[in-house]
Amino acid sequence: MKLFLIAGEESGDIHASNMIRHLKKMADFSFYGTGGNRLKDLGQVQFFHINDMSIIGLDGIIKKAPFIFKMFKTLKRKLLEVNPDAVILVDYPGFNLRFAKFAKENGYKVIYYIVPQIWAWHFSRIKKIQKYVDLALCILPFEEELYKSNGVNAKFVGNPIVNNIEFNFKNKNEFQKKFGLKSDKKVIGIFPGSRKKEIEALISPINDAVEMLGDNYQYLLAKAKNLDIDVFKNYNLSDKIKIIDGYNYDVMKYSDLLWVCSGTATLESALIGTPLILMYKVSKLTEIIGRLVIRTKFIGLPNIIAGEEVVPELIQDELTPENLSKYTSIIFSGYEKYKGYLFQIGKMFNVENPSYQAAKEIYSYLKKYNHK
Template sequence: MKKIFLIAGEESGDIHASNMIRQLRKLADFSLYGTGGNRLKELGQEQFFNISDMTIIGFNEVISKLPFILKMFSLLKRKLLEIKPDLVLLVDYPGFNLRFADFAKRNGFKVAYYIAPQVWAWHYSRIYKMRRTIDRLYCILPFEEELFKKEGINAVYVGNPIIDNIKLKIESLESFYEIFGLCKDKRTIGLLPGSRRKEVEGNIEIFYNASYLLKDRFNFIMAQADSVKDEWFGALPEHIKVAKGYNYDIMKYSDILWCCSGTATLEAAYLGTPPIIIYRVPYFTEIIGRYFLRLKRIGLPNIILNKTIFPELINKDFNPESLVRWTKIILDQMDIYNRELSAINNFFVGKDPSLTVAQDLHKNFF
């Protein structure tokens, strides 16, 4: 029986890896080792570390967790040499996984990497290590395959795993309006303030102030991520409804979205609703980011299209007046935005990344 040593270090990695492993189980028998969350554990992974201990956010947390990181790296190297897997499969988590790929390759193991590190955004020098250490790289953004192939990396675009995650609970626009008690004579603005406390608390005040300027003409409904606590919303205006567990329905059935930068902006575009992309960071972080980042744009839909179609309101540009102005512009020119949304959808529709990666792994490593 084949053996796979898989490292996933975050919740999203556990989700994407488990979806793919479930497909691979249909094609081959194998034993599974490494790190992950409950989803991978349920699929039979022998886990040496759980993602609950592995998630690291920001430079400060890297420093505080450095002893744990070193201990984890040491133990996983030892386990790798003991188990001698047929394949080392790394899922996202680039800060750790690219170092582990280097160790695995130097010790003669085959290495596949699912969800290519975003070296096109920053730290491009990593690409040279990737060329030496990765046998097969699975890309989830359409432009990445060509970029990595030009650098001599065996890369393939497989589609984006957001498709696996998007599940609608409401079957129609009419039902959406009825369930949440929205006025049928008004258009709807969906609010996605983020999933972390600092994001939410930093964004909602501007959301609220902008909503007061439009409340007579629009419905407002705010998506509450599972990780978000009610008190983070502060004094919620009466005209804004809040829905927990309906993020994708809000994305789908709203006319426009005020959306914190991240994967949600791409999910919104895939579902056919234009996002106004907002992002707030401390001033010092903004200065550092502008120095190191290799990007002209931060929104994934704009990065994919290679042009700034959907407005990006960052720091001082993120204010109630800009939100209101861009809301009116987009809704007045929906024909233009619908064409761009269709172009984004075409990159992903009909692709099944979990199945594609599983089939490719089976073909190349089994």
């Protein structure tokens, strides 16, 4: 069988590659499209790489408009040339929903893995999903019912980040020895994001907060896999911050507190169970548009799932070194309470091997409809 798969971001490359590994064990698949190094290593014939596809905010869309149009045109042509048995779209909704329309109108089955978060914003997308998506695979517990109630063939398969969470150290002592940490001083793990724009927006308040808190804590900055470590040389990092490369989940687990850029890492941190502070800062234009269209009270997945603020959210002008310092103290003063909040969230994600479940659903669907 041939599949045409579009992943447009680092997280999509991770989750799609984990799913594809299971799918390739079920049948002989060749696959084409877009992705990152993980999908390429699994044999994907790539027409575009995620490093060129990343878009943040409305201003990012405007700047990259010529590239997006070129990519869309090229991928439409490649889809018809490849003539796959199905199209698999992974997250990346702004682009993928438009591509779903083209694929469906040309007679292809469309499977959407990691469906758009219509509950947060742009609920009107449900009409496109109803019309152009044959199978929607949901990764949050409440999404299946929401989609089904709106006429979409949807299935909750569990959250694939569960498959990614693996640790290199058996205990905290091993972790501390590896990175020369003192056992009598608390550790703050810093996750400034996987995109340069995110880091540029967050690094200044992070640096200033570290200087403000001083030697009361130890600071570890977890570098995203897709970034070169030289990126951080441009930001004049505090010498109190130690950059850690390749041990992100260990930093999440063995730190006492995390400062985390809004995104998937906030849910990963919550599922691991380490209390965290969410950081979010974008351009003024993106902020204005966001306030007009976002339907949820919170932006962090842990809070959206819990229905209350169990993770402090420092957004835009609220993201200051003073507030990072303040909420660091607040969390440590009520530490067990915050850990308890995260434990309750973790109980909702008890699906075994979500990546396998996703692959199984896709394979079952393809066996049933092995024609265009």
